[in-house]
Amino acid sequence: MISLLQVFSGNAVPQFGISANIVDVNFMPGLNTRGISIVRVDLEPQDLVLLHTHPQATELTTVINRGLFTSSIIWNTKMLLRLSSLNSQNPGVVKIPGSIFASDPPILDDVQASSLVRK
Template identity: 55%
Template sequence: MCVAVDDFKASVFVNGKIGKDPKLATADDFFASGLNVSGNAVPVFGIAATIVDVNNMPGLNTLGITVARFDLEPQGLVPFHIHPLASALVTLLEGLIHFLYNLGNNKATFLATFNSQNPGHIRIPSSIIASEPPIMDEVLAKGFQLNNKEIAELRKKFS
């Protein structure tokens, strides 16, 4: 057991977090609340997220677990993205590019679990359209089957 602690004098450093002396671990190190309620909203996409990871449940350190609750408003969207440091248990494996879209008239709520205490998150539109150095317009236009004017509009939105 290597419970994470924000104490740079602790002696054990594992997987990006410092571990406290196991004799000092408490039940609170293995508890987090909030999965029962909607979390931090991202109104532009119509989604709210609650994340339980090593940052708010220190006992998860070295266990390779993150749990996330998402509330997706009607017509809400989780944009195309990958998790470069984890697989996710929704309907995908190996961090494949995926997105979620609520076609219904009621809010959708779902849980995702990851095999990493730090799964990462990369939004595909931003990382491709606004990349540095930029990807050539011709390549983007061909890859997304768009014209150069549409690519220019996308660059304005994501840059």
């Protein structure tokens, strides 16, 4: 597990458009019933992490390299290394943009527009 977290994340995660090394119960069965998952994410300058939630876990993120990480946008000129710990062996993920704008059945455009207007 440690060696996987030490190497560059060359494994693409297509649903997020990032590279990540994920250590969870699928990678290491010994984590079963331990309630932990760890993710290493290498972010290029100006990368964007989609807004998301983990319905079955809480995520604690640590940014290792220098840079500014706010509102899921990386404002730096060098790569960032992000380590995330989740308190679940299978945290699940819900992508916010996909659940709002690409829902099935689709949400009516009028409903979406009215909910995004500041009153």
